[in-house]
Amino acid sequence: MGHAFSSPKEVVVAVQLRGARGLAKADTFGKSDPYAVLYLDGEEVGRTAVISDTHDPDWGGAGGDEGVYEVRVVSMKRDTVI
Numbered sequence: 787m788g789h790a791f792s793s794p795k796e797v798v799v800a801v802q803l804r805g806a807r808g809l810a811k812a813d814t815f816g817k818s819d820p821y822a823v824l825y826l827d828g829e830e831v832g833r834t835a836v837i838s839d840t841h842d843p844d845w846g847g848a849g850g851d852e853g854v855y856e857v858r859v860v861s862m863k864r865d866t867v868i
Contacts, residue, residue, distance in 0.1 A: 821835065
């Protein structure tokens with residue numbers, strides 16, 4: 787019994803970093819200046835803008851392009867060959 791891998795399939799996934807709520811205070815004075823970083827397999831693939839002086843950042847609402855990142859995923863499906 788042998789094993790073979792089929793041809794790789796590439797899929798593009800759109801990820802939208804919309805916002806956060808109730809973040810902990812990170813600055814000594816005032817509120818936080820949050821941003822988000824998107825990682826795939828330990829590698830940075832996207833980063834939002836910094837939203838100053840808030841615990842509830844909004845990087846983009848429904849329908850907007852703000853905070854949207856395309857991530858390419860390659861899938862290798864293992865098939866069994868008899």
